Amino acid sequence: MSARASAAAAGEPKAAAAPSSNPRPGIRPRKLPTFRHIGRLGESHGRPIYCIAFNTVITEFRSVFAVVGGPFASVYCLHRDGVIEPLQMYKDEDSNEELFACSWASIGEDPQPILIVGGEKGILRIINCTTRTTQVMLGHGNAVNEIKTHPVHHDLFLTASKDESIRLWSLELNMCIAIFAGDQGHRGEILSLDFHLSGRFFASSSMDYSVKVWSFDEGERARNEAHEDPKRFRRRPTIIQHPIFTSDKLHRNYVDCIRFYGDLLLSKSVHNCVLLWKPSLRERSGDAAMLTEYPVPDCDIWYMRFSLDPSQRFMAVGNTKGAVFVYHMGVYPPKRAGKLAHHKCVSAIRTVVFSPDGRTLLCGCDDGSVWRWDC
Numbered sequence: 001m002s003a004r005a006s007a008a009a010a011g012e013p014k015a016a017a018a019p020s021s022n023p024r025p026g027i028r029p030r031k032l033p034t035f036r037h038i039g040r041l042g043e044s045h046g047r048p049i050y051c052i053a054f055n056t057v058i059t060e061f062r063s064v065f066a067v068v069g070g071p072f073a074s075v076y077c078l079h080r081d082g083v084i085e086p087l088q089m090y091k092d093e094d095s096n097e098e099l100f101a102c103s104w105a106s107i108g109e110d111p112q113p114i115l116i117v118g119g120e121k122g123i124l125r126i127i128n129c130t131t132r133t134t135q136v137m138l139g140h141g142n143a144v145n146e147i148k149t150h151p152v153h154h155d156l157f158l159t160a161s162k163d164e165s166i167r168l169w170s171l172e173l174n175m176c177i178a179i180f181a182g183d184q185g186h187r188g189e190i191l192s193l194d195f196h197l198s199g200r201f202f203a204s205s206s207m208d209y210s211v212k213v214w215s216f217d218e219g220e221r222a223r224n225e226a227h228e229d230p231k232r233f234r235r236r237p238t239i240i241q242h243p244i245f246t247s248d249k250l251h252r253n254y255v256d257c258i259r260f261y262g263d264l265l266l267s268k269s270v271h272n273c274v275l276l277w278k279p280s281l282r283e284r285s286g287d288a289a290m291l292t293e294y295p296v297p298d299c300d301i302w303y304m305r306f307s308l309d310p311s312q313r314f315m316a317v318g319n320t321k322g323a324v325f326v327y328h329m330g331v332y333p334p335k336r337a338g339k340l341a342h343h344k345c346v347s348a349i350r351t352v353v354f355s356p357d358g359r360t361l362l363c364g365c366d367d368g369s370v371w372r373w374d375c
Helices: 217-228 230-235
Strands: 035-044 051-054 064-069 072-078 083-090 099-105 112-119 123-129 133-139 146-149 155-160 167-169 177-182 190-195 202-205 211-215 239-242 245-248 257-261 264-268 273-279 288-295 304-308 314-318 324-328 335-340 349-352 361-367 371-372
Touching: 035 112, 051 099, 051 349, 064 099, 064 112, 064 361, 072 099, 072 112, 099 155, 112 146, 112 177, 155 190, 167 217, 177 217, 177 230, 202 257, 211 264, 257 304, 257 335, 264 304, 288 324, 304 349, 314 349, 314 361, 324 361
Parallel strands: 099 146, 146 190, 177 239, 190 257
Antiparallel strands: 035 371, 051 064, 064 072, 072 083, 099 112, 112 123, 123 133, 146 155, 155 167, 167 177, 190 202, 202 211, 211 245, 257 264, 264 273, 273 288, 304 314, 314 324, 324 335, 349 361, 361 371
């Protein structure tokens, strides 16, 4: 078991656009889903599953997902009849690699599915799942903890690292074009990040107990300038040192997961709950309005990822006992839509993810298993 698996936890896009407390105003809460257990997939390596990612960038591959654990990245197809079909498996050339993150991307007008994986060694592997070729992208000085593809420009992606930096990469140019770090950057290992649905800003969280929101305007500028002068950017990427929001008052320990909920933010530490809050972006004061919290019993170790469904009506998060809690969002006080448990699922659930149609929930566990629940 890796050290991470066993470790227990000791801007604003436009001034006129005020964040809304309801990311889907005017929509009535739909009937709460009833999830049923469909099956279990066991990765042969038996290593912790830290990330599962559906291909949401190419419509025809939306039923395809990747699973990473140990030095392995596996690609599967989800079928509605309950079958999970294995498609491909990649093994890193370094058998000691521990992959923590993956994301899907694409390039050009006739896109091919590209899987990006990274982990403990800090090396990014770019896998073209059509040609079955692999490229390497270097730059980070330590582990890569999370990878997020831009929601609009699918050739761009961000990586969060133990080296206290966030890097912006271009697949089209095959290089890093911007680094978010420095004067007002994180002062600890960066554990999580997430794009706003518009792609105009993103949030990050760290072992320094802080959360930050960054404008993507300078990232867009770097993208345009890098296309004009790629040689210069290959030598010297743009350095971006100033987020539009910073707060270290929301959590008292590592912040291991952060996600946008409309214009609001959800974040989690090791205190058995997920927080929903509203950042104050206009004044750059670092003030945040706490809105509510979602209890998650037995979730007191770090690197436990929660997830929202594509409609952002439901949130799911696992715990150390192998159970998953599903919450109905937009309801106060918080209303649990269900607790998913199976007598054979007893390992910590490190990651959960909804399918693009919201009908399937996959859960990755410390014992190398992936559990499927359908509604």
